Amino acid sequence: xxxxxxxxxxxxxxxxxxxxxxxxxxxxxxxxxxxxxxxxxxxxxxxxxxxxxxxxxxxxxxxxxxxxxxxxxxxxxxxxxxxxxxxxxxxxxxxxxxxxxxxxxxxxxxxxxxxxxxxxxxx
Numbered sequence: 001x002x003x004x005x006x007x008x009x010x011x012x013x014x015x016x017x018x019x020x021x022x023x024x025x026x027x028x029x030x031x032x033x034x035x036x037x038x039x040x041x042x043x044x045x046x047x048x049x050x051x052x053x054x055x056x057x058x059x060x061x062x063x064x065x066x067x068x069x070x071x072x073x074x075x076x077x078x079x080x081x082x083x084x085x086x087x088x089x090x091x092x093x094x095x096x097x098x099x100x101x102x103x104x105x106x107x108x109x110x111x112x113x114x115x116x117x118x119x120x121x122x123x
Contacts, residue, residue, distance in 0.1 A: 046090075047089070
């Protein structure tokens with residue numbers, strides 16, 4: 001029986017969140033790291049793990065660096081917990097969707113108040 005990538009992604013999201021919360025003790029992990037999504041390739045060979053990080057840009061960068069160093073550990077933990085024959089290679093990526101959503105909300109508030117909205121690539 002073949003496991004569907006969506007199911008593996010769902011299970012990985014839950015397990016990675018738990019691993020980050022309970023197992024990793026790296027001081028560079030910053031304030032709060034939240035796993036927002038996991039995408040797994042169809043052949044289950046690679047997984048992108050999207051995270052958000054509360055804090056400054058420097059804290060975000062430091063946290064992503066710490067996660068990069070912890071990929072081997074996290075991958076081993078996932079393999080043990082999910083009992084997969086082949087554990088996907090993993091990569092942590094910053095999920096900027098909350099930042100973009102905040103930007104849209106700010107623009108909508110300005111428009112509602114009749115304030116000018118500056119042009120540019122973000123607008």
